[in-house]
Amino acid sequence: MKGLNISLPGLAAIALLAIIPLLPVPPFVITLMDNIGLASLVAIGLVLLTGVGGLTSFGQAAFCGFGAYTTALLTTSYGLSPWLSLPVSLAVGAMCALPLGLITMRLSGHYLPLGTIAWGIALYYLFGQLDFLGRYDGITGIPPLEIAGHRFLDTTSMYYVIWTFVLLLAFGARNLLDSRVGRGIRALRGGSAAAEAFGVNTGRAKLTVFVFAGVAAALSGWLYAHLQRTVNPTPFGLNMGIEYLLMAVLGGAGHIWGAIFGAGIVLLLKELLQRYLPWLIGASGNFEAVFFGILLVAMLQFARDGLWSFVLRILPEKAPKPRAEDGTAPLAKREMPAHGSPLVTLDKARKQFGGLVAVNDVSFEIGAGEIIGLIGPNGAGKSTTFDLITGVTTLSGGQIRLSGRDAGVHRPGDVARQGVARTFQHAKIFPDMTALENAALGAHLRGNAGVMRSFLHTERAEEAQILAEADRQLERVGLAEARDRPAGDLPLGQLRILEIARALALDPNLLLLDEPAAGLRHGEKQQLADLLRKLRAEGVAILLVEHDMSFVMELVDRLVVLDFGTVIAEGDPHKVRNDPAVIAAYLGGVA
Template sequence: MMRKSFLIFIAIVAVLPILPTPEFWITLANYIGLYSIVALGLVLLTGVGGLTSFGQAAFVGLGAYATGYLSTQYGLSPWIGLLVGIALTAAVAFLIGALTMRLSGHYLPLGTIAWGLSLYYLFGNMEFLGRYDGLTGIPPISLFGLVLDRGREMYFLIWLVVLIAVIGIQNLLNSRPGRAIRALKGGGVMAEAMGVNTAWMKVVIFVIAALLACVSGWLYAHLQRTVNPTPFGLNAGIEYLFMAVVGGAGHVWGAILGATLLTVLKDQLQFILPKLLGANGNFEIIVFGVMLVLLLQFARDGLWPFISRLFPRRPQAVAPDAAPALPRRTQAPHGVPLLQVDKARKQFGGLVAVNDISFEVKAGEIIGLIGPNGAGKSTMFNLVTGVLPTTSGEIRFRIGDRMERINGLESRQIVRQGIARTFQHVRLIPTMSVLENVAIGAHLRGMHNDVTGIATSIARLNVNEEKALLLEARRQLERVGMGHLLYEEAGNLALGQQRILEIARALCCDPILLLLDEPAAGLRYKEKQALAELLKKLKGEGMSILLVEHDMDFVMNLTDRLVVMEFGTKIAEGLPAEVQQNEAVLEAYLGGIE
């Protein structure tokens, strides 16, 4: 149904200028197209990636001024102006993105306002750009001998770019790097643990959004045939973001819906409100402000989700029945040391959270790291997985035939060595299918690197890679008994199912050692039984497991050995039966249970 709707949309776009449509409506449609291109970039950057930007209008200005200057001062082709504008925008966006994408919270939007204003005032104060008068006499675009010197001719090129952008962004989001981008909004900890370079991915989507804005500016310059700084200021940047939010910042088609609604509404309000109020002014801004307040109150995801409910939903990613096999690690021989923690220590100021802990995990074992709440178990876990750096001590892991130090490595580097993890508090993307959530775990097993992966995904040249990754995700879900829930939204699952989903995602990393952080927390008795059976099954398949838990009943008949912590210190280690009789454990943790 959605494919038919897409074809209907293309048909409407194609026939609009052929019909006896008034020139005014063609002009309005051209601006809707230009705004849609910028809003599409904001869908990727803000709606999906969770990175708010108020400065996209400045990148529109870069594209417009680059082509305007080269075509008026040097008589160069607009197509050369496009290439130069893209190169200039990519360089500027990469530099700005590398600096500002490190910011979080309210500092990021403030940073985008700062560079947006800087570029705006730069355009208005550079003598060779005409200062605030700008550049005039910009020539029209020529395409295959056809001079696009009127709005009706430019219409086709503008909307062709819109459709290419829509298809490209949809292809990207439904791919391996796209799943990594969608994981950014949750804070990035889970994405890093699955091998995603989140800092790089943030810069990438920032540059893509800037390039879309640049192309919109190029089209704008040759449509208007003149440029000045006014359309590239902070107000315009806010309007672009408003368009994305109104339409639905997390939805590709929401960008076009938002651009259409706000452009048409702004035009009508500028005509109606002065008559109603008997005075001239930008009264439409007041209406937009009220709209935004109501939208944030009643429809935070924008208007597109309400429209999309009219269409039957199909899974965006479907697991194939066959695909090229992904490479697999060879499991270590049973009984050899896999992980060695040697006097690991973690201090937060004067607080010692982990106090010189030492223990070992051997291949084929299930080791339980237990203790009461606040004992430092999860902190120890985060030291092993690279989420936190150690204050002192060493953590070594078997890589090939050697034990090598891994503390000091990032999470994404540690998972590359063969250690995969789950989280104490479930971290998944609730609006994505179970299959797609698990496929994130196979991020490092793709056929393309981070640079070529983006390009091949946009151009849909990654079909074989996608088939292999999705089939692997399906196999891991079937392995853990969730093969019947492939296309269910992850947010609809019960807590127990979500924890099993996290285990399947970790298994998709092809680990040698599986780290589970309180997997039984919040589960009912039967769910705990099912989880224990699953872990025994994985052990029987050769998987090594380090389990952080505080539920003694759960680990007693499951683990081979136990390490007990209290207040950051190891107080006991040994077989479950031995630990259960240990006086220090009975006093500190078991409370006298026999």
């Protein structure tokens, strides 16, 4: 099972799923398992959307409605085969998710889940108001699924169909996360700045995972319609949307298999609570909703990683670590510009925040194969200058030219495509990813595999090349031994070096380093200096912000000094060091 990468406990679980209908179990057990499978499809989509992408949605039940009503209408009113209605149902789910995603993904904070609640309620009432959907009575007489003359009329026969789709979606979702596209999606939880600096289109990544979750829910709705043979709005309301989210959170919002586990726990508890709570309380009502609310609060307080994390402590996943195979062809390298040719030119660049002028008509040029130090006191505008060059911040005035062309209003991804890579003043590393995965994110633009290739696991050759490049850069900066460690476990000094490895994976011609030596010991600083000199010899230009003047003076070809956003000196480091204005503004007694 090398291609599927299934552990022995996983194989045992699949084998158990296969034989459950063959065991002497009551019929309601099969019915419960069918419902768990249907809910698992929705929960898997929510794991990617909420647990991985960090985007909360209470409206996934409405997408189940899109899938269910589409196949119900096509098969009863137009005589279409149920199997032919499947791609149409999924397409309707995707087409409805697309505009809703474009609108909803613009929201942030608590407005995002509130937005999903709003359209979830609206769509529920819409299903009940449309005459051609049967209003609140719904659509009946939906034909069953059929293969080679065999009709899936009962819950036992539908069991295998449902769980086949669950397993296929689970493996596909795991393939997607373990890919170039998946790293971009996983980077959403760490903020957009670092991901966008290496070419990840975060807006597209959010929309991708939103549509994926919508299609997964539409698949569940399609299966539900042919299992129940009737459809009405009741299962597609806000209450089910809340339950689906609870399944993802309870199981473990960051784990694909946790979604299935969470669906089983919630539906089993719901069955038990509906049976016994009225008897215990002595009154009838929807008391399980109160219990689930208390359970959700408790989970958020005491087990935010979900119950699946406890399962992994007993049966840890032993998936082999991703490693490039011997003989993997290297990624294509960028053609380096001629030594001294201008890469970036700032011409009276200006950035103003209200009444504060952070960068005041700054002009200087960065040529290929040179190291320039950008120094000055705290608040001088150094990091803002970095943000202007890389497109994080837009100019208030002046001009920035990349390779001789006016950059205009440029985005971070466009700058990265030009070969400009950067690190950040405060290390922006994704702690839940390994060091290798963080470095591989830097090579995002050097691959082109999309969602479908990643889902189907057909981009392995390209993925091996990206991992090999990340491996090479980690070894280059001295972090080879940390490749499989979560980045959140690394000390600050190694995080700084990891940021450089990630930047080098882009294959840059210009490297912007914001305080790279902070947190490094003396010997590590010397190794970093040697690496930067080697990069300069290869033709890479480096713009360096650093407060360690002994490190800077021994390394740079030129110095640019900022004070209150204004260039007060530029030129040979030894001359600049003795400039009275620089001594007064920054160096002081150090000079």
